[in-house]
Amino acid sequence: MLRNKEIRILLFLLIGVSVTGTFLVFIINPMAGLITFIVSFLIIYLALLFTLKRYKEIEDLSGYLRDISNGNYSMDIRDNEEGELSILKNEIYKVTLMLSKQGEYLKKDKEALADALSDISHQLKTPLTSMMVMIDLLREEKLEAEKRIEFTKNIETQLKRMEWLLTSLLKLSKIDAGTVSFKKDKVLVGELIKKALNPLLIPMEIKEQKLFIDGKENTSFIGDINWTTEAIVNILKNCIEHTKNEGIISIFYDENPLYTEIKIKDNGIGIEKEDLPYIFKRFYKGKNASDESVGIGLAMAKSIITNQNGDLSVKSKKSEGTEFSIKFYKEQK
Structure with a gap:
């Protein structure tokens, strides 16, 4: 707490005013000076005690923010009391909930992307395998002309299917990413x-x-x-x-x-x-x-x-x- 320059200045001013006031009152009336000293001491003590408590609450909030930065959103610091620190706690709690939701959405997006890549791989694997087999057959010199035409047409069909699939997936990914500007x-x-x-x-x-x-x-x-x-x-x-x-x-x-x-x-x-x-x-x-x-x-x-x-x-x-x-x-x- 005393590392804070503003607190040190405030403490110095409080002690200075108290000592000066006590000295002046003591000259006029020793008993009144003693009472003034005790009252001044208690005021400074209570002020330091209150400030220390505030610093403890701020330190707790700092620790909570460090936990948030490490991905821990489980702590609940909602505060129903009045005051600026209570408002700050509630606002931090709201931000924590928002970050938690965003984390869940990002996790779901990653899972969805992994599933989509798996599905795309599966969809492309079948026609690619079929095309590789037909290409191997087309390499045979003794292959009949009718079969050669049939395999060539099949390869063309599979290529068109793959083109449609990739084009459709590109369109879908643009829509999902929000990059498509729909006219009105x-x-x-x-x-x-x-x-x-x-x-x-x-x-x-x-x-x-x-x-x-x-x-x-x-x-x-x-x-x-x-x-x-x-x-x-x-x-x-x-x-x-x-x-x-x-x-x-x-x-x-x-x-x-x-x-x-x-x-x-x-x-x-x-x-x-x-x-x-x-x-x-x-x-x-x-x-x-x-x-x-x-x-x-x-x-x-x-x-x-x-x-x-x-x-x-x-x-x-x-x-x-x-x-x-x-x-x-x-x-x-």
């Missing part, structure tokens, strides 16, 4: 649906699937048409893949004072009940997933929509079809 334009749902359907009309025609669209012409929401198109395409792809030939794909959209809703429905094979809670999880493949599926399309759709003040949900019954519901909520003014 007025998007007409009719135009959005038309744009999303454009690359999917041929696959639907090959499977002779019927398409029904119903919605008001002026239905709109505030968002990014390009990113939302990506989300709608992934949802529609899922419906097309899981709907048999001559099946039906239906799209309904409407708007109310709270949100704009888009419903995409099929009459396909449906989703197993136990798969429903995980259908939007990255790399999750349900029981009815095709061999070509990598389980990333719906995860991307969910991420794109939720980052635009929206929500994506699903209802499904086995053999009765699936319905995806997209809601873009209106911002309150």
Whole structure:
């Protein structure tokens, strides 16, 4: 405590004033001087005792801060008493809780990154192994021309699949990192649906699937048409893949004072009940997933929509079809 220059000056001034006052009073009245000396001594003693207590509390807080810097957030120093030190303790406790939460989030992020890298490695391992085998076969001089063409096409297919996977993962990582700047334009749902359907009309025609669209012409929401198109395409792809030939794909959209809703429905094979809670999880493949599926399309759709003040949900019954519901909520003014 006495290492503090300000305390030393204060103590010097208190002693100086007390000695001077006591001396002057003692000259006038010895008894009064004695009383003044005792009172002065007690005042200085109590002041030092109070200051010492404050220093002890500050030292405890310093030790607590050192524990925090070492990653120990378990101590509870909340103080319900009045005073500036109590306020400081409570503020430090709030910061401690915040740091603890951030530590938990960082740990979860690291675990998620490790899982994602593991999943990516698994997804790339299969096509790479397949391509290596086919390349070895292509080296054989006696290989038939038809087989050579077949293997070459297979390699091309696997390369395109890997390109799509890596591109999708890059987009997802950008969204997760918050580096994607979603536009806030007025998007007409009719135009959005038309744009999303454009690359999917041929696959639907090959499977002779019927398409029904119903919605008001002026239905709109505030968002990014390009990113939302990506989300709608992934949802529609899922419906097309899981709907048999001559099946039906239906799209309904409407708007109310709270949100704009888009419903995409099929009459396909449906989703197993136990798969429903995980259908939007990255790399999750349900029981009815095709061999070509990598389980990333719906995860991307969910991420794109939720980052635009929206929500994506699903209802499904086995053999009765699936319905995806997209809601873009209106911002309150």
